[in-house]
Amino acid sequence: MSASIATVGFSELEDSFQAGFEAAKQASSAVGNHSGWKLAILFSTSRHDPMHLQEGVQSVIGRDCELIGGYGVGVITNDKLAYDGFQVGILLLSPSAKAVFDIFSEGGLANNEVSVGEKLAESISNHTFDTEEPSLLLLYDAVNRLSGRFKMNMATYVLEGIKQGIHNWPPNLVGAGLVGDMQCRETFQWCGGRLHQQAAIVLALSGSLRIDSAVMHGCRPASKYHQVTKSDGNVVLEIDGIPALDKISELLGPDSGKTWRDYSFFITLGVNRGEKFGAFKESDYANRLCMGVDPDRKGLVMFEPDLVPGSDIQLMRREVNYTYIEGKVEELLNSIQGRKPVFAIYIDCAGRAATYSGFDNEDAVGVQRALGDIPLLGLYAGVEIGAVAGEPMALDWTGVLAIVSEGDPAAAPHTNGSTPSISAAATADSELSADELDACIHDSEERIQALQSESDYYAGLSDELACKNLKMDSHLSALNHRLRTKEQGFALLAKLHDCFEQALSFEQLCRTTIQQINTALNMDKTMVLLEKGGAFCPAYWSGYAEADVFSLEHIHLSKEADWMQRGFLLGNRSSRNLLEVQQIRNMTRLPYFVCVTIREAGSIIGLMLCGRMKEVMPFYPPLDEEDASTLITTAAFLSATNQLNRQRQQLEQLSSLSAHADVHQLAGNPALNADGNAQQSVHEVEIDLLQDMDISEIRECIREARSEVETLKRSSEYYGSLADELAGQNVKKDSTLSMVNNELRIKKQGFAILSELQSRLQSQQTIDELCPMTIKTINETLKMDKSMVLFDHDGIFRPAFWSGFTEMEAYDIEDVEMPHEENWIEGGFLLANRRTSKDEAVIRARNFIPIPFFVAVPIRQEGKTIGLLVSGRLKEVKPFNPPLDKEDAYTFMAISGFLSAINQLNQQRANLEELNRTLELKVKERTADLSDALGELEVKNTFIRKTFGRYMSDEVVENILETPDGLNMGGQSLPVTIVFSDLRGFSAISESLSPEAVVDMLNIYLEEMTRIVFKYSGSINEFMGDGILIVFGAPTVRPDDVDHAIACAMEMQLAMDGVNARIKARGYPELDMGIGINTGHVIAGNVGSAMRSKYAVVGSNVNMAARVESFTVGGQVLATQSTLDAATSDVKVAAEFSTNFKGIKEPVVMHEITGIGGDYKLYLPETKIVYQCLHAPLPLSFEKVEGKTSSGEMHAGEIVSLSEKFGVLVSPIALELRSNLKISLSSNQVPDGAYVYAKVIKCHEDGTHEINFTYMTREVRKFLAHEKSIPPDSGE
Structure with a gap:
C-alpha cells in the first residue's frame, strides 16, 4: 500500500474554521501538501458551525475537490478516538489513486424515506459504471427536527426504497445514520460544495476500488x-x-x-x-x-x-474485547488478499462508546490496533448499515468496518452456505398391525411431549439466567457511570485545590470553577449567583448559548428559601413536584439540577447551580446527594480560596504598615526617612492608619490576620484530606467493582454454553459426542481448570470423559470408582469450596474427585441419575478465581439438564425412525385443517390490527371481516362522501404555545371528534395535524352514508363548545373549525408495500373536499351540489355561492349547511352579526395569503366597524370572496409582530368588505375589544 493514496487528519480546536484548516492541513502535509485531491470525506461533531468548517477545509484542499460527510457523536482515526467535544476528522484521496467514484444525493427524507431510497436507486441504476456492481457508502440524516419535535428517519424505509428501485439486489452497501450528538440534535451534511439537511448521500466506488465489510457487534x-x-x-x-x-x-x-x-x-x-x-x-x-x-x-x-x-x-x-475485534479485522483483511487496502471507514454505534456503554474498553481501539497503518476514518453514528445474511440492513449496537481496496475489478464469487436437510426415515415395518402402529404413535407422542416439556424447562431456565445476567450488566454499567462521575469529581477538587497557591480574584475563581464543573462533571450548564437588590442573581455562567444569555437577567432567587438552611437542593425526577424545585426550574429552564449555597463566615453570600437537560439511565444518571456533596465541597473550596486570597492581601498591607511603623518609632517622625529628608514614604491611607494606631495595636492586627490565615490553611488542609478520603473510598469501590466485574464476566460465560447447547437441541448428536465438547467449552469459557463426566455402571460412577488433566493424571482417573451419594444427589448439587471443606459429603467426594474446589451435579434421565458432571479449579483466590457458589451450581444444573434432554431426544429420534413416514402423514392429516384455519385467522387479524383497528368503529371492522376481498391489496372505485375538517388559524396558535401544550390541546379536540365519527359509522382515513379526513361509504357501503356524513359534521360543530370549555379551563385559546363535504367516486383500497401498507382513498373528489373546506370560516359547514343531491333527509341550507377552482373549467357551487332533519334533527345556532361603528377608522396594512404563503405585497386599509369575530374593511383594491388576509394594525398600542388572520365573507359595491377573524394574538384581541367598547363620539 502506498502511503500517498489516502491520508487522514484530525483536530479538536474549538474554532470551526481553524479546526477544518488544521485537520485538512495535517492530512495534506502527510504527503507533501500537493494539490488536486480527488475526494475528501469529512466527519465532525455538531459543536462546529458547518459552513465555517467547510471553508477551513477548502482553504487547504481547494473547491474543486469533491467533499462529502456529515455530523456524528465522535470521530475515530488511526491514533485518535474522541466524542462529545469539538472533534473533526478528514480523509483525503490523492490523485495517484486509480479511483473511479460517483456521488448521488436526494433530499426530502422528512417527507418520505421510501421515496428518497427509490430516487437514489433509480439514479444509480441508470448510471453507467466501470464495474458491473459498484460499492456504495450511504450517509443519511437520521434525525428529523424540522417540526420542532424529535423524529427518527428510518433507515429500513430508505433501504426498502432502494430495494424497490435498484436493478441488482442486494447491492454491496454500507452506511451510517448521522446524528448531532447523544441528544439527537439536528445534523448537516456536505455534498457538492453545499450544506444539506434531511438528505441521503451515496458515494459509489467503481473501477479498481471495492468495499469489503464486516459486522462486529460482539453480541x-x-x-x-x-x-x-x-x-x-x-x-x-x-x-x-x-x-x-x-x-x-x-x-x-x-x-x-x-x-x-x-x-x-x-x-x-x-x-x-x-x-x-x-x-x-x-x-x-x-x-x-x-x-x-x-x-x-x-x-x-x-x-x-x-x-x-x-x-x-x-x-x-453484550461483550466487547480487543482480542475478538482484532480477530474479526484480521479475518476481513485475509479475505481481500491479492488486493491493496487503500483506506478504512469504521461506523460505530455511539452507545457503544465506553462513557455511555459502561464497558471498560473502547471497541474502536481494537480496530485501530488491527488496521495498523491503513488510513482509518471512523464515526460514532446513530444507526449503522451493514450486510446481514448477505443483505444490507439497518443495525443498532453494532460496529461496521468497511475496507476500501484497490485491485482487479472482477469481484470474488459470492457464495451462500446451505444446511443439509435431514433425510426422510425408512419405511415403517409393514408387519405392524394398525392398532399396534396407533399405540406406538401415541406412546411416541407422549414421550416427545414429555421431552419437549423438559426442553422448555431448561430453555426457560436459560432465559432466567440470561435475564439475571442482563440485570447485572445494567447494575454494573450504572456503577461504572457513578464511579466515573465520582472520579471526575475528585479530579475537579484537585484542580481547585491548586488554586490555593494562586492569587486569583473572586471573578477568576468563579469562572475557572464553573468551566471545570461543566467539563469534569459532564454538566450542561453552570452558574454562580450573587446578591443583587435583595435576591440572588446570575453573575457568572457557562454552557449557555448567546441567545439564552438575555433570559438570565430575569432570574431572581429568594434569599429566604427554606432549603438554604440544609445547604443544597436537588432537582431530579423524584423531587420534580416540590414547589421550590418547580420555581427554580421555571426560572432557569434547567430541568435537572443541583443548587448549593456559598457561605462565608457563617453567612450565605451566593449560590452555585449546575445541571443537565436530560436524566436518562445509563448515560445521564439522576443527580443525587453524592453529587450535591461534591458541589458543596467545591463551593467551600471556592469560598475558602477567596477568603485566603483576601486575607493574604490584608496581611501584606499590615506587614507594610508594620515596617513603616518601625521606621516611625526609630526616627521619631512618621514623615522622615533615615536621612531626615521630608518624603512621603507610604500611601496617605497608610499614614492615616499609622497616626491612629500605635505599634502594639498594629502587631495585634497582624497576629489576628495570621491567625485567620492559619485557620483558612487548616480549612484547606481539611478539604484536601476530605478529597483524599473520598479518593480512598473510590479506590476501594474500584477494587470491589473490579472483583464484581470479574465475577460477572465469569458467570456471563455460562450463558454462552447454555446458548450453544440450546442450539443443539435440534441436532442429532449423541451424548458421547456432546460431552467432550461441553467439558472442553466449560474449561475455556468458565475459566475452570479441570472437568469430567462420570456415568453409572451398576451403582458405581466411573469417569467417561475428562478435560484439563495431564497424561499422568488421566491414568489415575481411569481407575476412579465413586459410589452413589443419594443425600447430596437428591439435593441437586455438591459444592466444594473453603466454606464447605469440612462437610462430610465434600470430604468423601474429594477421595474420588482429584480437584480441590469443584461443583458436582447429577445428570438425570427419566427420573434416574445416570451420571455426574464435575468441574472445578485448583485455586480459590479473589478476584481472579472467586469462590464457586450456588449460582455456579445452578448454571451447571442447567448444563446437565440440556445434556440429558438432548440425549433423550436423540434416543427418541432413533426409536421413531421406523415410524417417521407414517407419523408424518398422521400429523399432516391432523394439522392440515387447523393450520389453514389459523393461517386465515392470522392474516385477517394482522390486516385488521394494522389497517382498521385504530381508525374505525367495531361495526365497520366486523363488516370487513365478512368480506374476503377486503383483505386484498389494490383498490376499487366506490361512491363515497368525504368529510374534511380543519382548525382555523391553528398554525399561528401553535407558534405561541409550547409543544406539550399543542399536543394536549389537539388530543382533547381529536378525542371528541373521533367519538362522533365512530358514532355515525365513519372511517378516519388520516389525521393530518389539526385536520381530519373522514370517509363514509368505504370500505363498507350504506344507503344512508351521505345523511350520516352531514349529521356527523353538524354534531362535530355542535361539540366545539364543549371542546373549547375544556381547553379554556387549561388556559389555552379557543378553537374554530371549518368543515367541507363532497360526494363522488374515489379509488379505495390497500396501498403501500408488504412491509408498510394502509387503507386509503385517493382521487379528485378527495381533493375537492379539501378545497371546499379551505373556503370555510370557523363554525361553518360547506358542501358541494353532489352532496345535497345525494342526501335523503331534509337539509337546511343558509346560503350558496359559486367559485372557480384551478384546474376545473366549470364554477363549483357550494352550499352553507346549518342543519339536517329526519331522524337526526341537528341544527347549528343562527349567527347574527351586530357591528359597532368605531369612533375613528382603525388604520392597518394587509397582504393576501395563498395556502400557507403570504404574497408580500402590502396594501393600506382601515377597519370602520367591529363585532366579536367580524369586521368591516375598507380596501383600496377589490378583494375576492373567501380570500385570506394577514393584517397588521398601525397603532402604537399594539406591539410589533402582532397580527390578525381573516377571511373575506362578503363584498360590497362601495368598496367595503366584511371579514371574519380566523386568528388574532391576545394583544390584538385586547386592543380591538377596547376599541369596540369606546362610543363613537366619546372624544377619546
Whole structure:
C-alpha cells in the first residue's frame, strides 16, 4: 500500500474554521501538501458551525475537490478516538489513486424515506459504471427536527426504497445514520460544495476500488426465541401475546417494571436472519436496540420499524474485547488478499462508546490496533448499515468496518452456505398391525411431549439466567457511570485545590470553577449567583448559548428559601413536584439540577447551580446527594480560596504598615526617612492608619490576620484530606467493582454454553459426542481448570470423559470408582469450596474427585441419575478465581439438564425412525385443517390490527371481516362522501404555545371528534395535524352514508363548545373549525408495500373536499351540489355561492349547511352579526395569503366597524370572496409582530368588505375589544 493514496487528519480546536484548516492541513502535509485531491470525506461533531468548517477545509484542499460527510457523536482515526467535544476528522484521496467514484444525493427524507431510497436507486441504476456492481457508502440524516419535535428517519424505509428501485439486489452497501450528538440534535451534511439537511448521500466506488465489510457487534443470544405478536411502526407492542413491557418485566423480574427507564438503551433484541437453530454466526444477527418505552401502550420503542408480527427475537448479551475485534479485522483483511487496502471507514454505534456503554474498553481501539497503518476514518453514528445474511440492513449496537481496496475489478464469487436437510426415515415395518402402529404413535407422542416439556424447562431456565445476567450488566454499567462521575469529581477538587497557591480574584475563581464543573462533571450548564437588590442573581455562567444569555437577567432567587438552611437542593425526577424545585426550574429552564449555597463566615453570600437537560439511565444518571456533596465541597473550596486570597492581601498591607511603623518609632517622625529628608514614604491611607494606631495595636492586627490565615490553611488542609478520603473510598469501590466485574464476566460465560447447547437441541448428536465438547467449552469459557463426566455402571460412577488433566493424571482417573451419594444427589448439587471443606459429603467426594474446589451435579434421565458432571479449579483466590457458589451450581444444573434432554431426544429420534413416514402423514392429516384455519385467522387479524383497528368503529371492522376481498391489496372505485375538517388559524396558535401544550390541546379536540365519527359509522382515513379526513361509504357501503356524513359534521360543530370549555379551563385559546363535504367516486383500497401498507382513498373528489373546506370560516359547514343531491333527509341550507377552482373549467357551487332533519334533527345556532361603528377608522396594512404563503405585497386599509369575530374593511383594491388576509394594525398600542388572520365573507359595491377573524394574538384581541367598547363620539 502506498502511503500517498489516502491520508487522514484530525483536530479538536474549538474554532470551526481553524479546526477544518488544521485537520485538512495535517492530512495534506502527510504527503507533501500537493494539490488536486480527488475526494475528501469529512466527519465532525455538531459543536462546529458547518459552513465555517467547510471553508477551513477548502482553504487547504481547494473547491474543486469533491467533499462529502456529515455530523456524528465522535470521530475515530488511526491514533485518535474522541466524542462529545469539538472533534473533526478528514480523509483525503490523492490523485495517484486509480479511483473511479460517483456521488448521488436526494433530499426530502422528512417527507418520505421510501421515496428518497427509490430516487437514489433509480439514479444509480441508470448510471453507467466501470464495474458491473459498484460499492456504495450511504450517509443519511437520521434525525428529523424540522417540526420542532424529535423524529427518527428510518433507515429500513430508505433501504426498502432502494430495494424497490435498484436493478441488482442486494447491492454491496454500507452506511451510517448521522446524528448531532447523544441528544439527537439536528445534523448537516456536505455534498457538492453545499450544506444539506434531511438528505441521503451515496458515494459509489467503481473501477479498481471495492468495499469489503464486516459486522462486529460482539453480541450473542442469551435467551430462547420469543415472537413479536403486535407492533406499530418502530414500537413493539406485544411479545408472545402479552404487552411487551409486561414480557420484559416477566423475563427480568417483578421489580423491573418500577425501573424500566434503566433498561432503555440496555435491552438489545437479536433477529437471526440465518438458520434458526444452526450454529451461531455473528453475520446472521441483526441487533435491535430499545431506545425507550411507550408507557401508555406498554411498548418498547426501537430505532427501526422492522420487528413486525411474526418476527422471532432473542435477548442478546453484550461483550466487547480487543482480542475478538482484532480477530474479526484480521479475518476481513485475509479475505481481500491479492488486493491493496487503500483506506478504512469504521461506523460505530455511539452507545457503544465506553462513557455511555459502561464497558471498560473502547471497541474502536481494537480496530485501530488491527488496521495498523491503513488510513482509518471512523464515526460514532446513530444507526449503522451493514450486510446481514448477505443483505444490507439497518443495525443498532453494532460496529461496521468497511475496507476500501484497490485491485482487479472482477469481484470474488459470492457464495451462500446451505444446511443439509435431514433425510426422510425408512419405511415403517409393514408387519405392524394398525392398532399396534396407533399405540406406538401415541406412546411416541407422549414421550416427545414429555421431552419437549423438559426442553422448555431448561430453555426457560436459560432465559432466567440470561435475564439475571442482563440485570447485572445494567447494575454494573450504572456503577461504572457513578464511579466515573465520582472520579471526575475528585479530579475537579484537585484542580481547585491548586488554586490555593494562586492569587486569583473572586471573578477568576468563579469562572475557572464553573468551566471545570461543566467539563469534569459532564454538566450542561453552570452558574454562580450573587446578591443583587435583595435576591440572588446570575453573575457568572457557562454552557449557555448567546441567545439564552438575555433570559438570565430575569432570574431572581429568594434569599429566604427554606432549603438554604440544609445547604443544597436537588432537582431530579423524584423531587420534580416540590414547589421550590418547580420555581427554580421555571426560572432557569434547567430541568435537572443541583443548587448549593456559598457561605462565608457563617453567612450565605451566593449560590452555585449546575445541571443537565436530560436524566436518562445509563448515560445521564439522576443527580443525587453524592453529587450535591461534591458541589458543596467545591463551593467551600471556592469560598475558602477567596477568603485566603483576601486575607493574604490584608496581611501584606499590615506587614507594610508594620515596617513603616518601625521606621516611625526609630526616627521619631512618621514623615522622615533615615536621612531626615521630608518624603512621603507610604500611601496617605497608610499614614492615616499609622497616626491612629500605635505599634502594639498594629502587631495585634497582624497576629489576628495570621491567625485567620492559619485557620483558612487548616480549612484547606481539611478539604484536601476530605478529597483524599473520598479518593480512598473510590479506590476501594474500584477494587470491589473490579472483583464484581470479574465475577460477572465469569458467570456471563455460562450463558454462552447454555446458548450453544440450546442450539443443539435440534441436532442429532449423541451424548458421547456432546460431552467432550461441553467439558472442553466449560474449561475455556468458565475459566475452570479441570472437568469430567462420570456415568453409572451398576451403582458405581466411573469417569467417561475428562478435560484439563495431564497424561499422568488421566491414568489415575481411569481407575476412579465413586459410589452413589443419594443425600447430596437428591439435593441437586455438591459444592466444594473453603466454606464447605469440612462437610462430610465434600470430604468423601474429594477421595474420588482429584480437584480441590469443584461443583458436582447429577445428570438425570427419566427420573434416574445416570451420571455426574464435575468441574472445578485448583485455586480459590479473589478476584481472579472467586469462590464457586450456588449460582455456579445452578448454571451447571442447567448444563446437565440440556445434556440429558438432548440425549433423550436423540434416543427418541432413533426409536421413531421406523415410524417417521407414517407419523408424518398422521400429523399432516391432523394439522392440515387447523393450520389453514389459523393461517386465515392470522392474516385477517394482522390486516385488521394494522389497517382498521385504530381508525374505525367495531361495526365497520366486523363488516370487513365478512368480506374476503377486503383483505386484498389494490383498490376499487366506490361512491363515497368525504368529510374534511380543519382548525382555523391553528398554525399561528401553535407558534405561541409550547409543544406539550399543542399536543394536549389537539388530543382533547381529536378525542371528541373521533367519538362522533365512530358514532355515525365513519372511517378516519388520516389525521393530518389539526385536520381530519373522514370517509363514509368505504370500505363498507350504506344507503344512508351521505345523511350520516352531514349529521356527523353538524354534531362535530355542535361539540366545539364543549371542546373549547375544556381547553379554556387549561388556559389555552379557543378553537374554530371549518368543515367541507363532497360526494363522488374515489379509488379505495390497500396501498403501500408488504412491509408498510394502509387503507386509503385517493382521487379528485378527495381533493375537492379539501378545497371546499379551505373556503370555510370557523363554525361553518360547506358542501358541494353532489352532496345535497345525494342526501335523503331534509337539509337546511343558509346560503350558496359559486367559485372557480384551478384546474376545473366549470364554477363549483357550494352550499352553507346549518342543519339536517329526519331522524337526526341537528341544527347549528343562527349567527347574527351586530357591528359597532368605531369612533375613528382603525388604520392597518394587509397582504393576501395563498395556502400557507403570504404574497408580500402590502396594501393600506382601515377597519370602520367591529363585532366579536367580524369586521368591516375598507380596501383600496377589490378583494375576492373567501380570500385570506394577514393584517397588521398601525397603532402604537399594539406591539410589533402582532397580527390578525381573516377571511373575506362578503363584498360590497362601495368598496367595503366584511371579514371574519380566523386568528388574532391576545394583544390584538385586547386592543380591538377596547376599541369596540369606546362610543363613537366619546372624544377619546
